[in-house]
Amino acid sequence: KYSGKVVFGKINVDENPDITARFGVMGIPTIIIFKDGKEVARLVGAHPQELIERKLSVFLNQ
Template identity: 40%
Template sequence: MAQSTQLREFTDDAFSQDVLQSDQAVLVDFWAPWCGPCRMVGPVIEEIADEFAGRAVVGKVNVDDNREIATQFQIQAIPSVLVFRGGEVVERIVGAQPKERYQQALEAAL
């Protein structure tokens, strides 16, 4: 399957602008390349990025490369998926979950 064109990469430097100041709901997948469950969730997050294109922002944060954000949002286990609305965390999902769980969380934030 082709890489999603909708999926964003969030970094420490731009997180505030890209996520906290977004006028759309934002789903953020906190992950790391060495994490097996993260690799299972990754393709699901890509599908959701395409499905919610234009309605919400969907992206990932590599916790190895962006420790500030991971610390700021107290990410202690990955994968962790946070849904933001208006700069606030409105949903926190820890561990690999079915696609429907992520879709429902994002839908609720729209």
């Protein structure tokens, strides 16, 4: 659905504490949305897929 539009990555916070600290991850799961290399949105905690897709669509349609 998002092929060629979005890159998804997954980080293990226990194995990557430096990245966790750099991005200020305080809860799991954390979804950080970047556009042009800058953070534009953040979701912390479990959220329904619909909400995540709505957040993504805001930035994909800009």
